[in-house]
């Protein structure tokens with residue numbers, strides 16, 4: 001790891017401070033975002049938790065510190081900013097003053113501010129961690145896929161228009177100048193885009209009022225998304241929707257049924273064709289390793305066949321997600337009961353490389369989507 005040179009850098013949406021081999025970045029409110037010390041990278045989430053990342057023995061490691069336990073870390077980041085204070089003048093001094101206004105207790109109190117605005121945010125696509133998340137809906141309309149526990153304890157509900165507008169304003173106030181780092185909007189939760197066209201147009205209009213000129217993205221599942229005709233997707237596109245992230249999981253229909261997720265490869269192809277005809281970006285999420293060794297070859301073959309048949313272009317992305325089995329899930333219980341052998345972590349990683357190579361061979365973009373890295 002190269003040494004970090006001492007510096008104080010003022011960027012339009014962030015401030016960077018580096019001294020003595022340590023480095024930190026801060027939003028323009030003065031809250032720290034990242035901190036690097038002793039080969040460990042710390043990332044502070046908006047809910048106050050801190051995610052640690054480091055490499056050891058050739059492997060990537062992760063750990064989370066709960067908000068209440070982060071005070072000593074906050075103090076170390078603050079000490080770094082204090083060390084940059086002597087000699088700072090003008091804009092640099094103004095920014096450091098804002099940073100030093102955040103003592104550990106105030107940073108810990110951000111957790112309560114976050115949960116006054118948001119329900120827990122379960123997951124985002126990896127290229128949307130720096131979106132502004134707006135929760136138009138809560139939960140998922142289906143909630144029965146065996147592998148998914150993101151919204152298990154949250155019945156589906158949609159915010160009425162005025163409640164959504166109030167939520168968007170509250171998010172804007174909570175983020176403050178942190179919003180300068182966030183160039184687009186992500187409509188949560190699981191399948192907010194399943195709302196009726198009329199409701200979605202209202203959501204997009206209220207979104208524009210709170211956050212003008214930001215493109216909008218969201219998750220959609222095939223069985224809810226295909227209820228919208230092409231004409232609806234076109235109108236949503238004109239109203240600011242830029243793209244959708246679709247949990248394809250697999251192109252192998254028997255595996256999809258085994259996961260208790262509705263849909264089929266044939267329906268998926270027709271749906272993606274509509275999304276592309278409407279001019280939308282499409283991010284397709286494939287779970288690598290799901291179904292274990294029993295489904296491995298058929299999952300690979302049919303998924304590639306489905307991807308090859310889709311009218312995707314260079315702007316679209318196939319996200320390859322190494323499957324992480326939750327021991328408390330219906331998936332785990334079913335796999336055990338039916339004696340389906342799981343793939344080891346190393347096997348999943350090798351399979352991911354095989355998928356990535358094959359997807360790129362189709363002329364498509366492939367990207368890793370590791371749900372363990374999620375951060376907002």
Ligand code: SF4
Pocket residue numbers: 140141142143144145148149150151190191221247261
């Ligand atoms: S995978 Fe998607 S559709 Fe299935 S339960 Fe989870 S959020 Fe709902």
